[in-house]
Amino acid sequence: xxxxxxxxxxxxxxxxxxxxxxxxxxxxxxxxxxxxxxxxxxxxxxxxxxxxxxxxxxxxxxxxxxxxxxxxxxxxxxxxxxxxxxxxxxxxxxxxxxxxxxxxxxxxxxxxxxxxxxxxxxxxxxxxxxxxxxxxxxxxxxxxxxxxxxxxxxxxxxxxxxxxxxxxxxxxxxxxxxxxxxxxxxxxxxxxxxxxxxxxxxxxxxxxxxxxxxxxxxxxxxxxxxxxxxxxxxxxxxxxxxxxxxxxxxxxxxxxxxxxxxxxxxxxxxxxxxxxxxxxxxxxxxxxxxxxxxxxxxxxxxxxxxxxxxxxxxxxxxxxxxxxxxxxxxxxxxxxxx
Amino acid sequence: xxxxxxxxxxxxxxxxxxxxxxxxxxxxxxxxxxxxxxxxxxxxxxxxxxxxxxxxxxxxxxxxxxxxxxxxxxxxxxxxxxxxxxxxxxxxxxxxxxxxxxxxxxxxxxxxxxxxxxxxxxxxxxxxxxxxxxxxxxxxxxxxxxxxxxxxxxxxxxxxxxxxxxxxxxxxxxxxxxxxxxxxxxxxxxxxxxxxxxxxxxxxxxxxxxxxxxxxxxxxxxxxxxxxxxxxxxxxxxxxxxxxxxxxxxxxxxxxxxxxxxxxxxxxxxxxxxxxxxxxxxxxxxxxxxxxxxxxxxxxxxxxxxxxxxxxxxxxxxxxxxxxxxxxxxxxxxxxxx
DNA sequence: ATGTGTCTGTATAACGTTGTAAAACATGCT
DNA sequence: AGCATGTTTTACAACGTTATACAGACACAT
Numbered sequence: 001x002x003x004x005x006x007x008x009x010x011x012x013x014x015x016x017x018x019x020x021x022x023x024x025x026x027x028x029x030x031x032x033x034x035x036x037x038x039x040x041x042x043x044x045x046x047x048x049x050x051x052x053x054x055x056x057x058x059x060x061x062x063x064x065x066x067x068x069x070x071x072x073x074x075x076x077x078x079x080x081x082x083x084x085x086x087x088x089x090x091x092x093x094x095x096x097x098x099x100x101x102x103x104x105x106x107x108x109x110x111x112x113x114x115x116x117x118x119x120x121x122x123x124x125x126x127x128x129x130x131x132x133x134x135x136x137x138x139x140x141x142x143x144x145x146x147x148x149x150x151x152x153x154x155x156x157x158x159x160x161x162x163x164x165x166x167x168x169x170x171x172x173x174x175x176x177x178x179x180x181x182x183x184x185x186x187x188x189x190x191x192x193x194x195x196x197x198x199x200x201x202x203x204x205x206x207x208x209x210x211x212x213x214x215x216x217x218x219x220x221x222x223x224x225x226x227x228x229x230x231x232x233x234x235x236x237x238x239x240x241x242x243x244x245x246x247x248x249x250x251x252x253x254x255x256x257x258x259x260x261x262x263x264x265x266x267x268x269x270x271x272x273x274x275x276x277x278x279x280x281x282x283x284x285x286x287x288x289x290x291x292x293x294x295x296x297x298x299x300x301x302x303x304x305x306x307x308x309x310x311x312x313x314x315x316x317x318x319x320x321x322x323x324x325x326x327x328x329x330x331x332x333x334x335x336x337x338x
Numbered sequence: 339x340x341x342x343x344x345x346x347x348x349x350x351x352x353x354x355x356x357x358x359x360x361x362x363x364x365x366x367x368x369x370x371x372x373x374x375x376x377x378x379x380x381x382x383x384x385x386x387x388x389x390x391x392x393x394x395x396x397x398x399x400x401x402x403x404x405x406x407x408x409x410x411x412x413x414x415x416x417x418x419x420x421x422x423x424x425x426x427x428x429x430x431x432x433x434x435x436x437x438x439x440x441x442x443x444x445x446x447x448x449x450x451x452x453x454x455x456x457x458x459x460x461x462x463x464x465x466x467x468x469x470x471x472x473x474x475x476x477x478x479x480x481x482x483x484x485x486x487x488x489x490x491x492x493x494x495x496x497x498x499x500x501x502x503x504x505x506x507x508x509x510x511x512x513x514x515x516x517x518x519x520x521x522x523x524x525x526x527x528x529x530x531x532x533x534x535x536x537x538x539x540x541x542x543x544x545x546x547x548x549x550x551x552x553x554x555x556x557x558x559x560x561x562x563x564x565x566x567x568x569x570x571x572x573x574x575x576x577x578x579x580x581x582x583x584x585x586x587x588x589x590x591x592x593x594x595x596x597x598x599x600x601x602x603x604x605x606x607x608x609x610x611x612x613x614x615x616x617x618x619x620x621x622x623x624x625x626x627x628x629x630x631x632x633x634x635x636x637x638x639x640x641x642x643x644x645x646x647x648x649x650x651x652x653x654x655x656x657x658x659x660x661x662x663x664x665x666x667x668x669x670x671x672x673x674x675x676x
Numbered sequence: 677a678t679g680t681g682t683c684t685g686t687a688t689a690a691c692g693t694t695g696t697a698a699a700a701c702a703t704g705c706t
Numbered sequence: 707a708g709c710a711t712g713t714t715t716t717a718c719a720a721c722g723t724t725a726t727a728c729a730g731a732c733a734c735a736t
Contacts, residue, residue, distance in 0.1 A: 051393045
């Protein structure tokens with residue numbers, strides 16, 4: 001087993017605390033002593049036991065990031081940004097995945113990693129406000145993503161309604177009239193929970209376009225397969241849409257694939273807009289137009305929020321913070337027939 | 339702050355250990371006692387402090403997975419598989435990313451998370467055998483990926499040379515004669531380190547095709563941009579290749595995008611094969627032919643290996659284990675002009 | 677009654693670290 | 707020399723948990 005402070009102290013003939021002082025670069029240690037102890041440390045190959053340190057200090061320096069699915073590059077890219085942001089504050093990130101299951105999201109929220117993480121950043125899918133109200137764990141929690149909660153926790157998300165409207169406006173501005181929406185969860189389609197769907201409705205109404213519910217394609221999940229299936233359903237449904245706004249890039253990509261397979265031209269026959277700006281979209285054969293949330297800002301703000309609550313006034317009011325976004329027009333959108 | 343065993347014990351009027359026994363479902367506790375203690379637990383909202391438990395037990399139940407880049411879906415997908423496999427053994431996964439930097443890989447290897455992780459699965463890029471030989475940390479280490487090390491650690495990787503030969507054979511079998519390789523790291527191009535490059539050389543020679551070094555496009559990284567840049571370099575270099583075997587899917591996708599931009603048809607003019615079988619390749623407009631390593635098996639074997647060393651005879655000899663792979667032919671490869 | 681054994685529950689000592697307070701040791705000043 | 711002053715080192719007690727060893731209680735056969 002690894003050597004402990006005690007072993008080093010014994011070998012160097014000093015007290016345990018002195019070794020601890022050397023390890024932690026405590027200033028008041030004479031150079032001679034420091035060298036003697038260091039020699040013992042090297043000889044034994046001593047490495048501090050972080051678990052013990054954590055117990056003693058009551059802090060671990062670890063914050064958890066819980067995302068629904070690592071296979072979605074949006075979350076992979078976001079995770080990378082969070083890890084970097086956390087490193088800047090000397091925090092380490094523990095990555096959890098919830099598979100978007102409410103049960104697992106609740107579990108994470110209730111602190112099943114009690115005391116091993118100092119704080120939590122969660123991007124929920126199924127979680128409900130009621131799940132949050134009974135929360136007992138006292139680790140700071142920051143919520144990410146498209147849904148809004150009436151609970152006293154910081155929430156960091158772009159203005160999804162406005163962003164969705166921007167995307168739809170882009171399409172209507174190109175002269176598209178039948179703009180479909182892909183990605184409402186089946187059970188959710190009627191509820192106002194889905195902000196992007198709400199944005200779609202609002203903008204269509206504002207543009208004086210028909211807000212035809214047969215243009216909404218519900219799905220089960222949020223992946224490429226779901227996007228392709230929804231697109232096929234839309235095409236089978238009769239009058240073809242001339243544009244598609246997808247809940248995210250993955251579904252947009254799946255939809256594009258489905259369109260190509262059925263001989264429909266993108267962007268001429270059907271224009272497609274996604275959401276997330278994952279790198280993949282830039283490299284698809286027809287590069288994808290998309291809404292690009294500022295992932296760096298989201299990650300930075302989330303980490304800053306957690307750290308602030310950890311190292312200061314916890315009693316500050318919970319906030320809704322809205323980072324920026326931009327619409328990135330690429331090849332998948334154009335005027336009809338262009 | 340959260341309640342501790344002591345608080346619960348006090349409230350229930352029993353000893354600390356009894357509460358511990360209840361928490362851990364120790365069998366010899368009378369139902370009455372169990373209920374009394376449970377009531378106190380519920381009342382205080384007690385949650386065990388895992389840090390303390392870890393310190394006491396000397397185990398944390400956490401294994402680390404260190405990958406170069408989460409943005410590469412191969413690693414994201416692999417990570418998902420590892421997390422699932424670990425969960426089956428009641429282990430939690432801590433995800434690290436090394437950005438493929440040798441320094442960070444060495445750091446991970448030397449156990450900078452000393453005692454907070456029980457074991458480590460590392461997919462190295464720049465790490466050298468010499469870095470491994472001086473390792474002092476005693477947590478089990480399993481190595482993944484394309485490189486081979488002469489060090490006493492388990493290594494889990496498909497037979498990269500054979501897999502690369504399969505890919506090249508597929509291309510030559512379709513009648514391709516000028517088969518390029520994309521992805522040799524610049525400094526590595528001459529060394530035999532890159533197994534997939536070696537496979538390319540061996541198979542070309544075996545097929546009696548010219549093993550022209552001008553068909554090797556060196557790159558800096560392993561992403562889509564690198565693939566596109568390498569493809570452009572290849573196209574600028576004079577006589578055009580009629581097929582490309584890329585180090586991984588991401589680079590293959592980048593290469594395909596570059597080909598399309600220059601009006602070269604895939605697969606008719608140039609056929610493309612990738613490596614990894616990321617989901618993205620299935621959905622690109624021209625679906626990507628690729629070598630598909632058995633990610634589930636890799637993840638399962640890696641976890642099993644770590645767990646075995648943790649819970650048993652550590653002295654068993656280090657092994658090289660080779661999971662399976664398959665070639666998945668899709669749309670990006672065909673006979674010339676087909 | 678006495679010993680023998682099983683079953684519950686308890687007191688205490690770790691695990692490896694750091695904060696606190698006090699002890700040991702210099703140093704400078706009367 | 708004696709004493710305040712400041713620096714370096716030490717002893718000890720935590721942090722919250724579990725393992726160990728042991729003490730009662732009770733049943734049962736002697």
